[in-house]
Amino acid sequence: MTLELLAMLLMIFVLAIFLGVELISKVPSILHTPLMSGSNAISGITVVGALVASGEGHNMLSTLLGTAAVAFAMINVVGGYLVTNRMLAMFKKHEEKPQ
Amino acid sequence: MNFVAESLYIVAAILFVIGLKRLGKPATARKGNLLSSVGMLLAIVGTLIHFEIMSPEYIVVGMIIGGAIGIILARIVQMTEMPQMVALLNGFGGLASLLVGWAEFHRQYENVLNPDIPHTIELYTAVTTFLTVVVGGLTFSGSVIAWAKLKEVMTGKPILFTGQQFVNAAVLLAVLVGGVIFSMNPAENYPIFIALMAVGLILGVTSVIPIGGADMPVVISLLNSYSGIAGCLAGFVIQNNVLIVTGSLVGASGIILTNIMCKAMNRSLANVLFSGFGSVVASSSSGTKGEVKSVSVEDAYYILESAGSVLFVPGYGLAVAQAQHVCRELADMLHKNGTEVSFGIHPVAGRMPGHMNVLLAEANVSYDLLKEMDEVNPTIESVDVCVVIGANDVVNPAARDEKGSPIYGMPIINVDKSKTVIVMKRSMATGFAGIENPLFYKENTRMLFGDAKNVLQNLVAEFKKG
Secondary structure: OOHHHHHHHHHHHHHHHHHHHHHHOOOOHHHHHHHHHHHHHHHHHHHHHHHHHHHOOOOHHHHHHHHHHHHHHHHHHHHHHHHHHHHHHHOOOOOOOOO | OOHHHHHHHHHHHHHHHHHHHHOOOOOOHHHHHHHHHHHHHHHHHHHHHHOOOOOHHHHHHHHHHHHHHHHHHHHHOOHHHHHHHHHHHHHHHHHHHHHHHHHHHHHHHHHHHOOOOOOOOOHHHHHHHHHHHHHHHHHHHHHHHHHHHHHOOOOOOOOOOOOHHHHHHHHHHHHHHHHHHHHHOHHHOHHHHHHHHHHHHHHHHHHHOOOOHHHHHHHHHHHHHHHHHHHHHHHHHHOOHHHHHHHHHHHHHHHHHHHHHHHHOOOOHHHHHHOOOOOOOOOOOOOOOOOOOEOOHHHHHHHHHOOOEEEEEEOHHHHHOOOHHHHHHHHHHHHHOOOEEEEEEOOOOOOOOOHHHHHHHHOOOOHHHEEEHHHHHHHHHHOOEEEEEOOOHHHOOHHHHOOOOOOOOOOOOOHHHOOEEEEEEOOOOOOOOOOOOHHHHOOOEEEEEOOHHHHHHHHHHHHHHO
16 A cells, blocks of 8 residues: 555545535435435445455455355345335326315 | 446446436436446446456355345335334445455455465555444444334333443443554454454444434434445445445435434434433423313314315324325315315424435325425414324424423424414323423314324315215
């Protein structure tokens, strides 16, 4: 790990935090639950790390830990996106009023 | 570095950003979610071509198991149970990060043991790895406790004991000391690494048990943020940009929601996390006692039938009674009757941010009828009837008027200022915070006792008769 690389990773980190703050701060409260489950699905990005750990075939323990990580991250990803989609599908604006 | 894979990572990051942006508007939210899921797919594909995959069979097994469980969970979950679901998913995200951190540390540890390759574990790796497993572990165990509280597997009341602060401080200190010792010489200190994971798990438990059920919107938002931070830290461990970017986005979004929830209760995050709010029954009922006027379903029907405008104010009781559908039915009846109907939603009503909105959307209530607190308060004097369904503290005028009240300063929906208030409630019991609600004794308040769903059904029946 060189200092340059560390500085670059930190730079990415800080900029992404600011971007996240800008993106989220204007979300209306009616969407807070889907926003949370949707961003939750995104946090399943750990699956990327899990795939590497599981697939490298380095040693048995790392592989098993990685495989478990893949499974849990996939629950997070698949469950999160699907349930968010299910919720959002319910948000409707009815122009015509029920008679 | 593989150019194709890196490009896919960049595209994935862009899709996450656009997806999150679109999630912020009702009209585009669904598409936003879809875009972000495409981003995830690209990130996965990028990873599979980036790295030499020696044992794809394990990956396939993990993906199938995880994917199948995810599909089932997303299908069967009831909308009233969304807070539990999100808590659980947060926890799994945290656990995945913990496992990634552990797997990576173990890989490096094996390399150190191998005399053929000269290898040492860098300080950078040691620090980021131990932070990953601690944050991942505390996200996991904290989420499991939050899930248990929401599911009512364990008590929703704050669990407090003497010396709690001391225990928390000791656990935190253990993390710091253990982290330093481990980082100084990671290869020699595998047992300390294991201990750190355990301490992280303990920290999650000790930090969530003192938090009461009604403060769960804050806790879930915070755990959401932690799950992002854990992913971000795992990104530092394996030096992967897309993990760092994405984890930070989620971390930031969780923190913002946490902040919004705290503001909506006029409490600091520290107060929510450490005070054990709601554990002591407030004794200061400041003599606002008056007469409670209870009405029958029939009387309530006449009040509603003649109202020009009705504002529903739902709370957690609506979710508990699963009364969202029949509530919408009543709203339809009123609308047919020529009444102007809308819903006033307090930001912390329910057990997670936006909980009420999801329930009402499920019941087919058009989202333009769902009004935020700041939208309904300015004109609430002109509302003929406010119908409070299973809400208590969020409509308690003591928060506005009584300086001594524990919830003083918390913004409320000022239903008491409308012409008539109908409060649907099971009994006169106090709300979560254990605080008397002067609203129930007001001149213009009518109490309609009973299970929310039953009462609403009876009201609908009255309308059908009439």
